Amino acid sequence: xxxxxxxxxxxxxxxxxxxARGLAGALLFAxxxxxxxxxxxxxxxxxxxxxxxxxxxxIPLLVLLARRIGFENVSTWHEAVRDASxxxxxxxxxxxxxxxxxxxxxxGQALPEATGEIAIQAVPASIxxxxxxSELGGRGDDDEDxxxxxxxxxxxxxxxxxxxxxxxxxxxxxNVAPTEEMILVSFKMSPxxxxxxxxxxxxxxxxxxxxxxFSGGHELExxxxxxxxxxxxxxxxxxxxxxxxxxxxxxxxxLDGVDLTQAIMSTVVLAFPCxxxxxxxxxxx
Amino acid sequence: MAKLSKxxxxxxxKGHWIEWLTGSVSAIGVLALIGWLGFEALxxxxxAPALSVKTISSTRQDGGYLIVFxxxxxxxxxxxxxxxxxxxxxxxxxxxxxxxxLDYVPMHSRARAGLIFYNDPEGRSRVxxxxxxxx
Numbered sequence: 509x510x511x512x513x514x515x516x517x518x519x520x521x522x523x524x525x526x527x528a529r530g531l532a533g534a535l536l537f538a539x540x541x542x543x544x545x546x547x548x549x550x551x552x553x554x555x556x557x558x559x560x561x562x563x564x565x566x567i568p569l570l571v572l573l574a575r576r577i578g579f580e581n582v583s584t585w586h587e588a589v590r591d592a593s594x595x596x597x598x599x600x601x602x603x604x605x606x607x608x609x610x611x612x613x614x615x616g617q618a619l620p621e622a623t624g625e626i627a628i629q630a631v632p633a634s635i636x637x638x639x640x641x642s643e644l645g646g647r648g649d650d651d652e653d654x655x656x657x658x659x660x661x662x663x664x665x666x667x668x669x670x671x672x673x674x675x676x677x678x679x680x681x682x683n684v685a686p687t688e689e690m691i692l693v694s695f696k697m698s699p700x701x702x703x704x705x706x707x708x709x710x711x712x713x714x715x716x717x718x719x720x721x722f723s724g725g726h727e728l729e730x731x732x733x734x735x736x737x738x739x740x741x742x743x744x745x746x747x748x749x750x751x752x753x754x755x756x757x758x759x760x761x762x763l764d765g766v767d768l769t770q771a772i773m774s775t776v777v778l779a780f781p782c783x784x785x786x787x788x789x790x791x792x793x
Numbered sequence: 794m795a796k797l798s799k800x801x802x803x804x805x806x807k808g809h810w811i812e813w814l815t816g817s818v819s820a821i822g823v824l825a826l827i828g829w830l831g832f833e834a835l836x837x838x839x840x841a842p843a844l845s846v847k848t849i850s851s852t853r854q855d856g857g858y859l860i861v862f863x864x865x866x867x868x869x870x871x872x873x874x875x876x877x878x879x880x881x882x883x884x885x886x887x888x889x890x891x892x893x894x895l896d897y898v899p900m901h902s903r904a905r906a907g908l909i910f911y912n913d914p915e916g917r918s919r920v921x922x923x924x925x926x927x928x
Contacts, residue, residue, distance in 0.1 A: 699834035726804055739820055740808045740812040747819035765904060767899060769829075770871070770901065
């Protein structure tokens, strides 16, 4: 915050608005998870080293995300770290607030339980807070975006594209990963179903970005074969979604003691929403 | 939440070699995934879940005796709501019965659980699965 104080024209109203937007974003994006029973239970029994790893992984994720889409004209790494810290804290705040408000947490509860539950919910909430600060920004901010070097498309390289897909995949994936339905569906499926799901995930991903004319969609240069974009963007995107899906399921203890084929099938099931999330991220973010 | 100002971006015709490398590796990965699942689909049999219970440890603790066990499913089908019963017998009479229901035992996988007996189960107990349903 030292950077803000050195500015002569520090706008308190604007800063407060940014915080409020962050909180709103945390609520908007993480509310489905706050209200998921499995998430409360996970907070109790999740292996503490996996939770610790998740909380650590979230830090570079938030910083990179802030660097790329940060709201307040983020132009240096310092400011990205600042924004990420604020978002992380807003996430903790939002999850503590909601969990107390809905009675999942009470003051008499043991500290390890309470911190576990708050910490695990803080991860999606902090991503929500960061997205909220940027994406919930008013339309009037669009002029600023034009002058903002970070939002310039020429700056978003191939790595950035894959990173945004990972964020999108994590975002939609985290919402459903803790639910029992993910493994239940995979138990009901045969491997044929899983193959069909992989193929349709990839086709949907490709269609979302290239075929449907959403704003923010991508187009191919004249004369480029369709499979070029498929190999260069969609398949790596699916690989990213698959990896994120695998990581989420492992973190939430859904792969423990499970046979390889069964684990792959559960991962394929979760990779479906992850793939949609990844494709949507290419359009929206 | 969409930032409508974002313009449609156009992919260049010739990608960087890193893009092609990543793309090829991903394509091989996806094909391997589909290949593996196809292989499994062809090899799998339609038999019912085959459940077996293996006792891992038996320890004395406050309020009883804890037996920790693994339920293994050797078949290609997942079993749900697996009921495991533990009995302590004295000759022909059953002295004590305890029961637990496991949510799932996936195919070729194991699930760990524990039963707590009041009497000492040493040498006179048996733990077995009594039933399951299909998920």
